[in-house]
Amino acid sequence: MSERASFDIRRMPGFVAIALATFLVLYAPIVTLVIYSFNAGMSVALWEGFSWRWYEAAMHNQQIQDAAVRSVIVASFASVFATVLATMAALGTTRVRPFRGQTTIYALINQPLMVPEIVTGVALLIVFATVKQATGYSGLGYLILAHTAFCIPFAYLPIRARLEGLDRSLETAAADLYATPWRAFRRVTLPLMMPGIVAGAMLAFVISLDDVVITEFVKSAGQDTLPTYMLGQLRRAVTPEINAISTVLLFISVAIVSAFFVLNRKKA
Amino acid sequence: MTESEISIRVSGVTKTFGEGASAFHALSDVSVDIRKNEFFTLLGPSGCGKTTLLRLIAGFDHPTSGRIELDGEDISQLAPFQRPVNTVFQSYALFPHMTVAQNIGFGLEMLDRPKAEVAATVAQMLSLVRMEALADRRTDQISGGQQQRVALARALAPHPKVLLLDEPLSALDYKLRKDMQIELKRLQSETGITFVFVTHDQEEALTMSDRIAVMNQGTILQIGSPREIYDRPEQRFVADFIGDSNFLEAELLTGGASGRLRLGSGHEIEASVPEGMTAPRRVSVSIRPEHAALTSGAEDAALTGTLKEIVYFGTDTHYHVALGSGGSFIVRRQNSRGVTETLEPGAAVGISLGPRSVQVLRD
Amino acid sequence: MHAPKPSVDASHPAPAPARTGALNLADEARKREVRTSWLLSAPALLVLVTAASGPLLIVLVYSFLAAGDYGGVVWSLSGEGWFKVFLSRDIFDDTVGIADAHLTIFWRSVRLSMLTTLICIALGFPTAWFIATRSRESRNVWLFLITIPFWTNLLIRTFAIMEVIRSEGIVNTVLMTAGVIERPIQMMYTDFAILLGMAYVYLPLMVLPLYAAMERLDFRLIEAAYDLYASRWRVLRRIVVPLVKPGLIAGSILVFIPSLGAYVTPRVLGGGKNMMLGNLIELQFGQGRNWPLGAALSLTLLVIVMVALIFYVRIVQKEAASRE
Ligand SMILES: Nc1ncnc2c1ncn2[C@@H]1O[C@H](COP(=O)(O)OP(=O)(O)OP(=O)(O)O)[C@@H](O)[C@H]1O
Numbered sequence: 001m002s003e004r005a006s007f008d009i010r011r012m013p014g015f016v017a018i019a020l021a022t023f024l025v026l027y028a029p030i031v032t033l034v035i036y037s038f039n040a041g042m043s044v045a046l047w048e049g050f051s052w053r054w055y056e057a058a059m060h061n062q063q064i065q066d067a068a069v070r071s072v073i074v075a076s077f078a079s080v081f082a083t084v085l086a087t088m089a090a091l092g093t094t095r096v097r098p099f100r101g102q103t104t105i106y107a108l109i110n111q112p113l114m115v116p117e118i119v120t121g122v123a124l125l126i127v128f129a130t131v132k133q134a135t136g137y138s139g140l141g142y143l144i145l146a147h148t149a150f151c152i153p154f155a156y157l158p159i160r161a162r163l164e165g166l167d168r169s170l171e172t173a174a175a176d177l178y179a180t181p182w183r184a185f186r187r188v189t190l191p192l193m194m195p196g197i198v199a200g201a202m203l204a205f206v207i208s209l210d211d212v213v214i215t216e217f218v219k220s221a222g223q224d225t226l227p228t229y230m231l232g233q234l235r236r237a238v239t240p241e242i243n244a245i246s247t248v249l250l251f252i253s254v255a256i257v258s259a260f261f262v263l264n265r266k267k268a
Numbered sequence: 269m270t271e272s273e274i275s276i277r278v279s280g281v282t283k284t285f286g287e288g289a290s291a292f293h294a295l296s297d298v299s300v301d302i303r304k305n306e307f308f309t310l311l312g313p314s315g316c317g318k319t320t321l322l323r324l325i326a327g328f329d330h331p332t333s334g335r336i337e338l339d340g341e342d343i344s345q346l347a348p349f350q351r352p353v354n355t356v357f358q359s360y361a362l363f364p365h366m367t368v369a370q371n372i373g374f375g376l377e378m379l380d381r382p383k384a385e386v387a388a389t390v391a392q393m394l395s396l397v398r399m400e401a402l403a404d405r406r407t408d409q410i411s412g413g414q415q416q417r418v419a420l421a422r423a424l425a426p427h428p429k430v431l432l433l434d435e436p437l438s439a440l441d442y443k444l445r446k447d448m449q450i451e452l453k454r455l456q457s458e459t460g461i462t463f464v465f466v467t468h469d470q471e472e473a474l475t476m477s478d479r480i481a482v483m484n485q486g487t488i489l490q491i492g493s494p495r496e497i498y499d500r501p502e503q504r505f506v507a508d509f510i511g512d513s514n515f516l517e518a519e520l521l522t523g524g525a526s527g528r529l530r531l532g533s534g535h536e537i538e539a540s541v542p543e544g545m546t547a548p549r550r551v552s553v554s555i556r557p558e559h560a561a562l563t564s565g566a567e568d569a570a571l572t573g574t575l576k577e578i579v580y581f582g583t584d585t586h587y588h589v590a591l592g593s594g595g596s597f598i599v600r601r602q603n604s605r606g607v608t609e610t611l612e613p614g615a616a617v618g619i620s621l622g623p624r625s626v627q628v629l630r631d
Numbered sequence: 632m633h634a635p636k637p638s639v640d641a642s643h644p645a646p647a648p649a650r651t652g653a654l655n656l657a658d659e660a661r662k663r664e665v666r667t668s669w670l671l672s673a674p675a676l677l678v679l680v681t682a683a684s685g686p687l688l689i690v691l692v693y694s695f696l697a698a699g700d701y702g703g704v705v706w707s708l709s710g711e712g713w714f715k716v717f718l719s720r721d722i723f724d725d726t727v728g729i730a731d732a733h734l735t736i737f738w739r740s741v742r743l744s745m746l747t748t749l750i751c752i753a754l755g756f757p758t759a760w761f762i763a764t765r766s767r768e769s770r771n772v773w774l775f776l777i778t779i780p781f782w783t784n785l786l787i788r789t790f791a792i793m794e795v796i797r798s799e800g801i802v803n804t805v806l807m808t809a810g811v812i813e814r815p816i817q818m819m820y821t822d823f824a825i826l827l828g829m830a831y832v833y834l835p836l837m838v839l840p841l842y843a844a845m846e847r848l849d850f851r852l853i854e855a856a857y858d859l860y861a862s863r864w865r866v867l868r869r870i871v872v873p874l875v876k877p878g879l880i881a882g883s884i885l886v887f888i889p890s891l892g893a894y895v896t897p898r899v900l901g902g903g904k905n906m907m908l909g910n911l912i913e914l915q916f917g918q919g920r921n922w923p924l925g926a927a928l929s930l931t932l933l934v935i936v937m938v939a940l941i942f943y944v945r946i947v948q949k950e951a952a953s954r955e
């Protein structure tokens with residue numbers, strides 16, 4: 001009769017141990033990295049007391065400052081562009097009866113998710129090298145364009161999901177109540193899509209902020225973003241400054257992704 | 269009825285979904301005139317095309333062929349937002365990001381009415397549906413019945429010429445539905461707007477409507493007042509769908525509005541005959557169970573047979589009779605206090621039919 | 632129906648023959664709908680074609696051109712790029728042989744990707760099971776914990792692993808301080824390091840689809856198996872694994888594909904000697920400066936990935952069909 005004697009069908013030998021170990025392995029390196037970014041000493045292994053030293057060092061490093069600004073500029077433009085384009089595409093491709101070419105549109109939109117980044121990076125290197133030579137322009141435009149492209153599918157997915165869950169009869173009701181198509185969109189569809197759009201923009205921002213590979217191939221000389229700057233530094237000596245930047249980037253990502261989760265939860 | 273009394277005229281409307289082999293006729297050659305200030309009901313089983321017809325009138329879909337007029341003018345070229353017709357949706361379709369008052373004011377706002385007028389009408393509508401207290405609630409924070417009233421107020425606020433209601437009461441429980449039926453009737457007579465009401469609940473249709481159109485499989489079978497539909501069903505489907513009916517084979521001897529009929533038992537009786545039906549011919553007839561009565565003997569009974577079963581229902585009792593001429597027949601008798609059951613299964617019984625209780629069917 | 636049409640309403644006129652006009656309205660609406668779809672999608676497609684899909688075609692073209700002396704290409708048709716993917720020509724006597732260096736890298740990429748997949752299954756399966764068997768509320772928390780690393784910077788996660796295993800890293804320092812070892816163990820710049828890094832980085836991609844499959848699992852089937860005298864191990868092998876197989880395959884492909892194309896992880900953890908395909912490709916655009924070869928290698932990688940993806944889509948579709 002006792003509870004403890006009952007046979008738990010969900011238990012598998014050793015699974016709980018492996019799972020917990022996996023979570024530990026998953027988080028231990030990240031947590032260590034965060035902790036040691038506050039280490040007063042140089043070493044990543046010896047704790048020499050708490051200090052903001054490396055954050056200050058990073059803040060006063062002109063290269064890091066520039067890279068950070070560049071990262072934010074690129075991510076902001078790319079996520080805004082990608083979100084606008086993805087919103088339009090989502091409106092065009094959801095809730096319509098299937099039409100010829102629809103699968104082509106889906107394939108094109110999802111293509112950046114399928115092709116290895118290195119391949120896209122190389123392809124863009126080839127194309128932009130020619131364009132840079134031909135036009136003489138070598139500004140941030142290339143990075144923004146490239147980032148916009150690979151951010152589109154990330155923005156598209158949550159927007160489309162939101163739109164698909166949207167009750168069509170609400171727009172029908174708006175039309176019934178004398179709203180022209182544009183006003184029905186402005187007053188009913190758009191406000192109801194908003195959580196999806198915000199979620200899409202957040203994902204796009206995180207993805208752009210974190211990108212290494214494509215940026216590495218597309219950037220012109222002196223156009224490092226934070227991730228490519230870090231990659232470059234790793235080739236040389238490792239300084240705890242990198243820990244500090246990593247921690248900051250990490251917190252930005254986690255904050256945005258958490259917000260994304262909360263936003264998605266509210267919808268359900 | 270004269271032209272000026274007609275609000276909506278649907279003529280020869282067909283609606284086909286899909287193409288080629290998979291084409292499906294949701295409506296086939298439907299014609300109906302709906303009068304001004306009328307409570308008009310579309311009644312029919314699920315999938316018979318009721319919603320489709322409403323959507324065509326509202327302009328959410330285009331008819332494959334045929335035309336729809338409002339007050340004598342063809343409206344097929346008008347988009348939904350250009351038609352002075354409003355809909356109460358089956359699912360209510362209230363805007364979840366707006367308050368009750370904002371929902372109700374939406375239509376007037378889209379018509380670019382002055383703010384003061386919008387506010388005044390919203391207040392008036394709120395009191396009409398008795399929702400003043402909840403004006404600033406979000407629409408997902410009110411009960412089903414309240415949502416239904418908001419949907420109604422929202423559709424009424426722009427004072428449309430025609431109000432389309434697609435099973436607005438189906439989501440409500442029995443008690444609330446009864447209350448809302450009364451309220452709907454009240455609103456219709458107070459506003460003087462033409463109501464086109466969809467339901468598949470025959471009782472609801474009978475109690476509320478001025479006229480009913482019975483639909484099946486994309487066609488309108490019969491249009492008439494509730495009494496006409498119930499007492500004079502012209503087709504087997506109508507007789508069967510609304511209320512209970514006994515169906516018998518018979519010989520129509522003479523035609524005309526009230527013709528003579530010979531039943532299977534050989535008994536001759538007067539019957540109402542649909543317009544334009546010629547005699548003599550074999551026909552089916554419908555007899556309502558409560559329009560027949562049991563007689564203990566066989567003399568001067570229209571039909572005779574053996575009592576098979578007695579089923580007690582509280583308000584009334586059903587007698588199942590196996591007819592001598594083949595087939596079975598149900599007689600319904602209202603129960604009253606002090607009357608004891610004298611009959612027993614196995615007894616030989618006769619069935620007498622009241623005047624005008626036999627209706628000849630077209631099919 | 633053979634019944635005569637009832638005279639529905641005697642007073643209204645014969646139906647107007649508006650057939651063609653009305654049909655056009657419906658057709659017209661449909662046409663407008665499709666046109667709107669294209670117009671709305673067009674700007675996104677334009678960006679994607681200029682900065683994602685279109686350049687892939689240029690890569691295809693480049694793979695058939697001759698290499699320029701200092702990078703770039705010479706605009707003349709040449710099969711040399713593709714030739715060099717698998718074969719090499721001796722500099723002295725022009726004899727054709729197998730390109731050993733390339734094959735080694737191909738093989739390493741495939742081997743490491745497969746091993747990564749296996750490690751991810753070994754860790755991911757119990758983890759997914761663990762999450763799927765929690766209570767409904769705590770499930771979401773565990774799931775969130777799996778998703779967080781997935782959305783954090785891959786470079787940072789690779790970097791975190793590096794801090795753990797490098798010579799002056801935590802593992803070595805701890806072991807040396809404890810006196811277990813005298814000199815640091817060389818873990819960085821080995822295949823092991825790459826393997827560890829990739830497994831670490833791609834593990835969430837295994838757990839998520841596995842979890843999705845397990846969550847849908849009907850636990851009454853497991854009860855039935857136990858009822859029929861199966862041991863835990865046999866329930867796992869005969870009931871659970873077959874039922875979550877679609878999730879298992881999906882997870883494997885989701886791990887395998889990015890592993891195969893990995894660039895950052897092998898570069899940071901593998902160093903210059905332990906290259907994978909991604910690094911080999913990059914090399915052709917850097918010091919090696921053989922763009923056509925780089926283009927051909929890119930396309931080879933792309934083809935392998937596409938084959939794996941088609942395989943994946945097939946399985947997902949089959950699963951979706953069987954669920955209906
Ligand atoms: N967009 C459409 N495409 C294809 N078939 C449709 C479409 N809309 C409706 N139909 C079909 O047309 C028929 C009539 O549908 P309609 O919605 O008018 O039925 P209804 O009488 O309102 O039924 P209910 O009482 O269930 O609401 C149904 O068989 C339905 O399947």
Ligand SMILES: [Mg+2]
Pocket residue numbers: 318319320434
């Ligand atoms: Mg309906």
